[in-house]
Amino acid sequence: xxxxxxxxxxxxxxxxxxxxxxxxxxxxxxxxxxxxxxxxxxxxxxxxxxxxxxxxxxxxxxxxxxxxxxxxxxxxxxxxxxxxxxxxxxxxxxxxxxxxxxxxxxxxxxxxxxxxxxxxxxxxxxxxxxxxxxxxxxxxxxxxxxxxxxxxxxxxxxxxxxxxxxxxxxxxxxxxxxxxxxxxxxxxxxxxxxxxxxxxxxxxxxxxxxxxxxxxxxxxx
Numbered sequence: 185x186x187x188x189x190x191x192x193x194x195x196x197x198x199x200x201x202x203x204x205x206x207x208x209x210x211x212x213x214x215x216x217x218x219x220x221x222x223x224x225x226x227x228x229x230x231x232x233x234x235x236x237x238x239x240x241x242x243x244x245x246x247x248x249x250x251x252x253x254x255x256x257x258x259x260x261x262x263x264x265x266x267x268x269x270x271x272x273x274x275x276x277x278x279x280x281x282x283x284x285x286x287x288x289x290x291x292x293x294x295x296x297x298x299x300x301x302x303x304x305x306x307x308x309x310x311x312x313x314x315x316x317x318x319x320x321x322x323x324x325x326x327x328x329x330x331x332x333x334x335x336x337x338x339x340x341x342x343x344x345x346x347x348x349x350x351x352x353x354x355x356x357x358x359x360x361x362x363x364x365x366x367x368x369x370x371x372x373x374x375x376x377x378x379x380x381x382x383x384x385x386x387x388x389x390x391x392x393x394x395x396x397x398x399x400x401x402x403x404x405x
Contacts, residue, residue: 216393
């Protein structure tokens, strides 16, 4: 009887350890801030801070800070040049394994509408500097949004990553959908779900975010 209990206890411990080492079994969460701040008719400052967790409320996987200067080419096209810093924990359920990742990025953004359906295209090139190494990514995101009430809208997007450092060009894919709520003239709330496919893993993430848009242009008298 004791041997059976010991065997069951050993099996339970093994299952617990195995579950802790498999982030696919967990529902993670991203807490997000995104900002856009107009400083002239053509230029605006972009800012972002994300705190990303393997599990809801614990075991931070990554935090990222991103800043950029956006130039408005016309009413449908703009470009951004910026810098990002990422601090990533590559281990799940364990301490350590963190590394810093500095990135220079360039965005080309295009927006258009068909009736009430809005389309947003983003082509992003990222140049990574980490652990005395360099890397280069090309990302393309297609997003659609549609108003469903005076202050509510729904959205869906897909983003594919390509790696140009040898090996397979395909790097990862992000698919997301959710809702946005216009809290005020400058603030918008976001609640969504995202599926990440990376390194043959499928990760599920809840997204909770706030977007702040401000206008610092001098008012014409």
